[in-house]
Amino acid sequence: MTPVREAIVLPLLLLTVALLGGLQPGARIAFVPPSLFCLVLSSLLLTALVRSGALDPARLMHGARTPLANLNGAVVLAALLAAGAQVFAMLTPATGLPLFFVSVLFLVLLLNTLVANPDRVRLLRSVAVILGAGLVLKFVLLAGLSQPAGRTARVLVALFDAATFGSVAQDPQPAAAGYLAFLTAVLYLVAAALLPGSERRETGTALRMQLPEV
């Protein structure tokens, strides 16, 4: 990995994700810090990145590196943790049952990814699916429920809302929020792909093809 990527490109990308992840656009903008649960999810994702070989911490911080290089590495690791937490916070619905179910969904998907122990490419694909699913759930499905178009749809949503004691509907979001979330998720994935990885490792449980002994 080049010093430019480690010292400039990765921190810039990850800190931008950390900034945009909590930004709520609107008439009055707000910056929402991540919840503790999102930090836990981000830690799990960091673990998955390391186990899969997508991130080799020794290439960021190691006794053989100079102190300046180690500081650059520490910034990348801290920014990666913060960016991950902000991405999960951004994709998690704000209130009600969706908040609970999407949080559980993220947790289960991440645990499943950890247990499956995928290689770097598969892990990045898996993270893309997790983030994509969260994006569609919050900014397409739930946003559609919060801002129904047409009178019939509004009546149906109002009935649905009453039947679920108002625990499903979310506050309407400005259109820019979805686009901003998409950009943030893409930036995070680009940064994850640019992380210094380890050599391809053999997993203990991988199936190997063996020729029968004659």
Added chain:
Amino acid sequence: MRESVVRSIGLTASLAYGALVVWLYATQPQSMAQVSGGLTSIIGAYTIDQQAFEDGLRFFRADKFPEARAAFSRADAAQRDARTEFYIAYTYYREGFGRLYNDDALFKQGMTAVDLAIALAPNGRLVVDDPDLQLRSADELRAELQRGLQVDASDFNPLRVLRKRK
């Protein structure tokens, strides 16, 4: 370029950017004006719109309080100037003052504004040298607003109608 130079530039830029992100989350600016105002005030370069401030004072002295607030808010769009926020709080006090009863909603907004003024003032001490005002310090204004919001036996004193607005 040498590797150490690249790394030093990257580290400095990253720390500065990270500090900006933390500052944004800590201070919660609600508009771009507040972001730019906050950043310029950090380096001591923030100034209010003096013309708008003068307009606000003129409206304030003519008892046109909503107009005064609009002008003061325009003068201090970033909400970083203690004196302007003090005058905004004072407009809430004067508009909300009543001989029979005070307007609690306006007094509460006045409390919010005067608290902001105190928070912005150096060491929390703010004194405005304006002969038109009877309450010249933020502490006095805050106490007056606080008294106006409290309900006690003196509220039922008929002589209350004789009191004067400060």
